[in-house]
Amino acid sequence: MSCSLDILGDRWTLLVVRDLMLGRSRFKDFVASPEGIPTNILSDRLERLVTNGIAEQVPLADGAKRFGYRLTDKGRALRPVLESVRDWGLAWEPGTRVLMKPGDA
Amino acid sequence: MSCSLDILGDRWTLLVVRDLMLGRSRFKDFVASPEGIPTNILSDRLERLVTNGIAEQVPLADGAKRFGYRLTDKGRALRPVLESVRDWGLAWEPGTRVLMKPGDA
Numbered sequence: 221m222s223c224s225l226d227i228l229g230d231r232w233t234l235l236v237v238r239d240l241m242l243g244r245s246r247f248k249d250f251v252a253s254p255e256g257i258p259t260n261i262l263s264d265r266l267e268r269l270v271t272n273g274i275a276e277q278v279p280l281a282d283g284a285k286r287f288g289y290r291l292t293d294k295g296r297a298l299r300p301v302l303e304s305v306r307d308w309g310l311a312w313e314p315g316t317r318v319l320m321k322p323g324d325a
Numbered sequence: 326m327s328c329s330l331d332i333l334g335d336r337w338t339l340l341v342v343r344d345l346m347l348g349r350s351r352f353k354d355f356v357a358s359p360e361g362i363p364t365n366i367l368s369d370r371l372e373r374l375v376t377n378g379i380a381e382q383v384p385l386a387d388g389a390k391r392f393g394y395r396l397t398d399k400g401r402a403l404r405p406v407l408e409s410v411r412d413w414g415l416a417w418e419p420g421t422r423v424l425m426k427p428g429d430a
Binding site: 232233301 | 417
């Protein structure tokens with residue numbers, strides 16, 4: 221369990237995973253999330269997610285040479301983690317906003 | 326969800342919650358965990374857990390005026406979060422050690 225937490229034990233990491241799970245792909249889409257992730261932290265976390273095999277780079281469909289990100293199988297397997305955090309927050313933390321509904325993506 | 330992550334988005338926080346879930350109560354028991362949490366971080370995380378209503382101080386049964394910690398209902402409700410992190414680690418991270426078995430405490 222401590223190995224998993226080395227990768228995941230960071231609020232920004234899980235928020236980026238949530239954005240990926242919602243189908244967001246481009247750097248600017250992550251930046252636009254309401255939590256306001258700083259761009260230097262976003263770059264770092266995306267790099268860590270790729271290094272750890274949770275996300276991968278994909279070419280964007282816009283014809284330019286830019287790329288986006290998507291979850292790998294290992295990354296998609298994090299859904300129960302995000303759901304359990306969301307459920308706990310809804311039950312115990314007043315003011316929790318649901319940014320990932322049960323049926324999303 | 327982001328409110329929950331403000332509290333939980335830290336590997337040491339979840340490791341301390343796991344120790345509490347295993348029935349550990351005293352400062353020195355947390356220090357003895359194999360992850361080797363630094364004592365200044367441990368003090369800080371225990372204080373945050375109490376402030377956020379996840380843990381509470383309890384008198385120790387040894388007659389001295391010292392105290393230990395235990396989970397509140399809100400803290401015990403984190404079990405599915407820890408279990409989902411553990412399950413993901415076992416499935417996807419080689420070398421994950423099981424420090425909380427399904428039937429523990």
